Amino acid sequence: MNYTQTIRSAIRALRGNILRTILTMLGIIIGIASVILIISLGEGANSSITSQVASLGSNMIYVRAGAQVAGRPPTSSNSLKYADALALADKTRIGGITAVSAVVSTQAEIVAGGQNKNATIQGVGSGHAEINSLEIESGEFITAEDESGYARVAVLGPTIVNDIFGEGANPIGETITLKSRSFRIIGVTKAKGSSGFSNPDETVYIPVTTAMKVLLGQDSVQTILVNAQDSKKVDETTAAVKDFLLEEHKITDPTLIDFSVGSSKDALSIVNNVTGLLTALLAGIAGISLVVGGIGIMNIMLVTVTERTKEIGLLKAIGAKRKDILTQFLIEAVVLTVLGGIAGIIIGVAFSYLATLFLPIPFIFQPTAIILAVGVSTIVGVVFGVYPAQKAAKLSPIDALRFE
Numbered sequence: 001m002n003y004t005q006t007i008r009s010a011i012r013a014l015r016g017n018i019l020r021t022i023l024t025m026l027g028i029i030i031g032i033a034s035v036i037l038i039i040s041l042g043e044g045a046n047s048s049i050t051s052q053v054a055s056l057g058s059n060m061i062y063v064r065a066g067a068q069v070a071g072r073p074p075t076s077s078n079s080l081k082y083a084d085a086l087a088l089a090d091k092t093r094i095g096g097i098t099a100v101s102a103v104v105s106t107q108a109e110i111v112a113g114g115q116n117k118n119a120t121i122q123g124v125g126s127g128h129a130e131i132n133s134l135e136i137e138s139g140e141f142i143t144a145e146d147e148s149g150y151a152r153v154a155v156l157g158p159t160i161v162n163d164i165f166g167e168g169a170n171p172i173g174e175t176i177t178l179k180s181r182s183f184r185i186i187g188v189t190k191a192k193g194s195s196g197f198s199n200p201d202e203t204v205y206i207p208v209t210t211a212m213k214v215l216l217g218q219d220s221v222q223t224i225l226v227n228a229q230d231s232k233k234v235d236e237t238t239a240a241v242k243d244f245l246l247e248e249h250k251i252t253d254p255t256l257i258d259f260s261v262g263s264s265k266d267a268l269s270i271v272n273n274v275t276g277l278l279t280a281l282l283a284g285i286a287g288i289s290l291v292v293g294g295i296g297i298m299n300i301m302l303v304t305v306t307e308r309t310k311e312i313g314l315l316k317a318i319g320a321k322r323k324d325i326l327t328q329f330l331i332e333a334v335v336l337t338v339l340g341g342i343a344g345i346i347i348g349v350a351f352s353y354l355a356t357l358f359l360p361i362p363f364i365f366q367p368t369a370i371i372l373a374v375g376v377s378t379i380v381g382v383v384f385g386v387y388p389a390q391k392a393a394k395l396s397p398i399d400a401l402r403f404e
Helices: 003-015 018-054 082-089 144-148 158-165 208-216 231-248 264-307 309-317 322-358 367-393 397-402
Strands: 060-065 097-112 115-124 136-139 153-156 175-178 181-189 203-207 223-228 259-263
Touching (some): 003 018, 003 322, 018 322, 082 223, 158 181, 223 231, 264 322
Parallel strands (some): 153 181
């Protein structure tokens, strides 16, 4: 049997009723395009979130106040003290650490030069810039002396500077007011963008000691950030930090822990798992339309068999075997789905690219999604084309020629 001739014959048959062919392929086109669009956007979102988490610092370890242990009530959210951060920063007591920063956060109105703006105020330690990969555009960041001396100084994100002082202004040495307290501006950070958890560009940084005593009136901190010296030993350093704080808090039973410890590596793993599951779930839902498209193809192929009964009888009368008829109609179904798959791929890739122009995620071309789409469309054609093809192949040539 000449397969090239059979494929050409299948294409001619499909072109004979072009509108019906397009409508039949529509389910396959929508299904393939949807799967490609969702996988592409899912990969783009995963890449964007991953880069945001990575921007926090690949060596970062975080300790949060309070812990939830199964079977026990939540522990106090005031369990972390500034003294814990000082103890961790003492390199003679725990190794593998390059920087430590205690952190407290609040919302407050910034007032300066007749302008005001609500913003996030973070009380941080001198090691905060190193841990979070913050760079200084002008001036300097908070120093250890500012921290130990309860200095009323502030470092502003560039968005804050633009909103309060105007674009291109140099606010170094100027004064801002936070909760009726005056702070002298000593630095401006470089633009970094949102990290997914916070936006450094819209943050005001002040010494953690000043924030605790002057703004919040408390002796506890919300978080302690730690920078591990070796990125390959983050897990080991995380375990060491946990054991050290358990000893500091005099906790011998791990179920009574009053803080939680994690790392940017853990956060990245969780993000990848969640986005991967969501992408797979949405792709599976979109794939349902492929089944619907396959059923449509089977219905149309059954109608085609009925319409071409006399043709089938004539082919058998001149010597066509049952296998030849089966192959011809099966190839027609496969050609139908493959053409629909190609159209779906083009539309899916185009819509994926257009979507990234309006969404804050990168366009990621996924060759595996293309291969999957072609494979799935071919399988759908074979699976849903078998029954109509078998029905055509089983027709008796005499009965087929008598069909009206």
